[in-house]
Amino acid sequence: MQLPVQALSALFAEPWEAGAGPEDLVETARAADRAGFDYLASCDHVAIPRRLAPAMSTVWYDPVATLSHLAAVTARVRLLSHVAIVGLRHPLLTAKQYATLDHLSGGRLVLGVGAGHVPEEFAALGVDFGQRGALLDEAIDALRAALGPEEFPVHHGKAYDFEGLGQRPRPTQPRVPLWVGGSSPAAVRRAALKGDGWLPQGDPRDRLPAQIARLRQIRAEAGLHAPFTVGALTEPLYIGEPGWDVGRRTVSGRPEEVADSLRAYGAMGAHQIQVRFRSRSRTELIDQIAAFGAEVAPRLD
Template sequence: MSLRIGAKLPHTGSSANGAAVRSAAIALEEAGFDSLWVSDHVVLPERVASTYPFSSDGVARWSTDLDYLEALLTLTAAAAVTSRVALGTAVLVLPQRQPVLLAKQAATLDALSGGRLVLGVGAGWLAEEFAALGASFEDRGPRMAEVIGVLRSCWSGRHEGLLVLPRPVGGACGLPVLVGGHSPAALRRAGVIGDGWLAQQAAADLDPDAIAHDAARMRSAAQAAGRDASSLRVVLRVADSLGRLEQVAAHLSDLVAAGVDEVVVDVNPAGDPAGDYGLLRSA
């Protein structure tokens, strides 16, 4: 299978409006990208006290004072103006969400998009956000497995004597759930209960060997659970890749050898997205 190439759909700051989301989705699909992905925060604190997992020193240096469109509603807007691209979350903070309502929302979006939703989920890292939503931060890891179980039960159409309809287009197992994170527990969850793993690395620090190591741990967990490890997908979100796509392209063959099935990069939809896609596709 050839490497799939996805793009982050801008939906924050100056892009946090309907016209920008729709025009970006159209431009990125026309450019050739295989998928569009959004991130997820419901609220952000004025000052981040939590340890940020995606920097070497644990400090979040980006401004939290920006408009930030909700993930699933943003994908619904993108679904309305596209017909081919997969639509993914990278990642939805799962333990913060009410699972039955999320099951309904995800199945609805899957139906409206013709079966194009990919639900990338993670345990989250921002304790202040959990507190604002009345969710427990301490047990967010174990809750991941619980919520995924509820989602799939709902997607079967019946959950604890209740009808939860519509089902996803492909049925209860037809809406893929990719588990994010790099901790041993996250990799184990990806292998045991996920449909694959959603990894993240910064463009300046791409490390195919680390991806290969973690992907092997995920697949070992799957095999130990009696699952077909070869059926699990590996999607790599390459953060901070705007302006660094040549650097990303230079690593693609090694990433494929490491087991990556899809990369998701940052692209300027108003620039030359077709050229960006061509650069990556020809690598």
């Protein structure tokens, strides 16, 4: 699941999150850890232009700081950047931050990356927005080298070139999973060819089968047969009868009804689902997390 509080976009944040803070993040993370969730996700934006602030807000916690903070208060749940806009930063800087996070968390990092979509953000940091796809492609290659087992990584590319510079600590994991986010044709192709997994960006159910088929086709044509994680973002969920307006798209009902609905994602070929719960308070969110872990997740096996 994506964490509450750390991003307050009008597209998904609940009203109670506006007055929430670090304690709410910590308690939510602990609840997900107890309930058996696979990962917690944190978003990435450096700065939001005024024109987008009404819809996106300007509240976007830094993912490295946020996930590092939560690594210290959880035991087993993985920590996902969904997604890091890695083209905004030099890969050596990104590698230093996320290698340290993986080291401190005992090897729980999943590095989700994406191209970004806010031109003003790129301009403010001196990065060419028009080249963001090419920058991401090379950044992935550079990060593979910089997050690998070698203390002195080597990468020679058009935008990034480094050799002979040592970085420690190294990641705990021999290979940090790298998932590529996005649903455009370019993003799907990038995920298929360069990623260990794919994170869709809001594909509804009726679009997912074609996207997954395309991923498989690209990988087969390229002769890629290594394990690959296909993700899906579900509709908002509410376990039980809400007794309040949770929205037309929300999947709600008894645990077995919610599970029946979610099993469709597995039938499409998804290996994991990212869920979001409707809630009116931290207490209600934590209750939903616990109910999902105890009563819905076991029915998805």
